[in-house]
Amino acid sequence: MPTGLQVGYDEYFSSSPLGIETLGAHARPHAEVALADLRGAGHDVEAHADRLIAQRPDMVGISLNSAPHTRFTLALASALKRRRGDLPILVGGQQGTFLVEEVLASGDVGAVVRGEGERTLAEIIARGGDWRGLAGVSWRSGGAIVNGPDRPLIDDIDEVLAPARDLLPDRSRYRMGAYRVEGIETSRGCRFRCSFCSIRNFHRGRWRPKSVARVMREVDSILERSGGPMVIYFADDNFATDIRRVEEICRAIVERRSKAYFWCQARADSLARRPDVVEWMGKAHFAAVLTGIETPVARLLKTARKGGSLEQVQQAIKLLHAHDIGVWGTFTLGLPGETPEEAKETARYIPTANVDVAQITVATPIPGSDLYEQAKAAGEIVETDWDRFDFTSPTLKGQLPKREMDALMHKAYLGVYLSRRFLLSLFSSRTNLNRLRRTALGVFWSWIWFLIRERAARLFGWRHRMLAPHEAAAARRAAEATT
Numbered sequence: 001m002p003t004g005l006q007v008g009y010d011e012y013f014s015s016s017p018l019g020i021e022t023l024g025a026h027a028r029p030h031a032e033v034a035l036a037d038l039r040g041a042g043h044d045v046e047a048h049a050d051r052l053i054a055q056r057p058d059m060v061g062i063s064l065n066s067a068p069h070t071r072f073t074l075a076l077a078s079a080l081k082r083r084r085g086d087l088p089i090l091v092g093g094q095q096g097t098f099l100v101e102e103v104l105a106s107g108d109v110g111a112v113v114r115g116e117g118e119r120t121l122a123e124i125i126a127r128g129g130d131w132r133g134l135a136g137v138s139w140r141s142g143g144a145i146v147n148g149p150d151r152p153l154i155d156d157i158d159e160v161l162a163p164a165r166d167l168l169p170d171r172s173r174y175r176m177g178a179y180r181v182e183g184i185e186t187s188r189g190c191r192f193r194c195s196f197c198s199i200r201n202f203h204r205g206r207w208r209p210k211s212v213a214r215v216m217r218e219v220d221s222i223l224e225r226s227g228g229p230m231v232i233y234f235a236d237d238n239f240a241t242d243i244r245r246v247e248e249i250c251r252a253i254v255e256r257r258s259k260a261y262f263w264c265q266a267r268a269d270s271l272a273r274r275p276d277v278v279e280w281m282g283k284a285h286f287a288a289v290l291t292g293i294e295t296p297v298a299r300l301l302k303t304a305r306k307g308g309s310l311e312q313v314q315q316a317i318k319l320l321h322a323h324d325i326g327v328w329g330t331f332t333l334g335l336p337g338e339t340p341e342e343a344k345e346t347a348r349y350i351p352t353a354n355v356d357v358a359q360i361t362v363a364t365p366i367p368g369s370d371l372y373e374q375a376k377a378a379g380e381i382v383e384t385d386w387d388r389f390d391f392t393s394p395t396l397k398g399q400l401p402k403r404e405m406d407a408l409m410h411k412a413y414l415g416v417y418l419s420r421r422f423l424l425s426l427f428s429s430r431t432n433l434n435r436l437r438r439t440a441l442g443v444f445w446s447w448i449w450f451l452i453r454e455r456a457a458r459l460f461g462w463r464h465r466m467l468a469p470h471e472a473a474a475a476r477r478a479a480e481a482t483t
């Protein structure tokens, strides 16, 4: 699991890396497996490569899920190859899947596994590392790229093994503030088609659930092993896709009488329609729901094909609060076509939305999203450095310049976390909401501290030792020339 995001996320919220843990479980019957989660462990590619090579791997797989991990991933592949020219390197994940040519371009990465990887990886290992001809794989042959056919999706995802959490035994690092966090994936995909999102294309428009029994087996195994208070985070894109299943899961959780808290990601419109199910979520100890609010500007929501309405968002917030469930609202500035006045309107709205955690991002054309395809075709992507696809920087024509975007964003954050309402609410009785707000405030201050350190680093010229791909290629050529 690579690192690379330079805006601080890895430093203050690290949830367990479900992708590599799940792949580890499927690879284990065929090979000895070691996992390395490099997030939050510094950006020194050379040092990471030394540590990985010291384990004498026969093959290395890198999970390239998010855009800001791209440069690090390619630099890591290159650093590994400089040390061991014969080492087969695989890349998979959301960003890898939709960026095959770029990932394979330097020749350091041998193959890209497209889409969900459990079966493909197991087959590659079972075939002694030979990926040629396999479905779901793209590889280089001579100078050309060969794309194997798409691999059919796993129909019954109950067949996906539980993540091999024991392969990363130090679980204390997976936390947000005071909470220990463990992720569980209970479904795959999403039926909606927001233009800025890649999920629909990654899962080919399908939503596939795990059965309630399968989900609860995983919940039970985490609860059995956990010591103190903890959060179980359902990492599904829209946990509320099948609202009856949500109720069933909540009823099963209530039966456990555990002290754990639960978080999930869910659409506000799905929740607003079913107050009875939100009540069950409250009984089951759901402490936070992450929901995409984006903007109050109806025109922009429509262009982005978000669906739902602001009224439903407000209804859902009221409903969640009534059952002592915190709202983690995500907002988007710079949606395509947004005018500077509309950006200000969104920023002004954020502190009034009554959320307990606010996350503000800049609309970013991620590969696999319709926004990416359209913007690319129209020549509207103005940024080429993947490090800038960090969801806080402008990357599209027409978006406000970084300085203005930052100013709006910072003002909105201060408006949320330093508002009288928010600060006074911290002194109310210790409810879920209250705890979440304290956590959010703690994270907010660590972010401010991170920004101060980053500014200082820039001021005094400290640099991360991360090579750009062209620098890495030059270094490899130089090393080859010497040997």
Ligand code: B12
Residues within 6 Å of the ligand: 005, 009, 010, 013, 014, 015, 016, 017, 018, 019, 020, 022, 023, 039, 060, 061, 062, 063, 064, 065, 066, 067, 068, 090, 091, 092, 093, 094, 095, 113, 115, 116, 117, 118, 121, 183, 185, 189, 197, 198, 199, 235, 236, 237, 361, 366, 367, 390, 391
């Ligand atoms: C949970 C989650 C988080 C959590 C935990 C992140 C984590 N890395 O574990 C938190 C909240 C911290 C988070 C943060 C961010 N996230 Co996030 N996150 C997710 C989410 C919802 C689920 C990830 C997950 O656990 N999936 C379940 C596992 C089993 O699947 P998987 O990881 O995709 O792995 C499978 C395949 O991809 C493939 N595979 C993956 N890697 C490899 C490697 C090899 C070798 C092989 C063979 C196969 C393979 O096989 C796996 C099994 O099928 C995804 C959306 C999604 N549904 O995937 C977004 C998603 C990955 N996140 C995204 C983003 C943008 C971010 C942030 C940058 C947001 C921000 N503004 O800061 C940060 C980045 C932080 C970071 N360090 O990664 C985007 C990335 C899009 C992109 N191309 O950039 C996604 C796709 C959501 C979206 N559509 O916008 N995220």
Ligand code: SF4
Residues within 6 Å of the ligand: 190, 191, 192, 193, 194, 197, 198, 199, 200, 237, 238, 267, 292
């Ligand atoms: S943003 Fe959320 S609701 Fe929209 S398509 Fe992506 S996962 Fe689905």
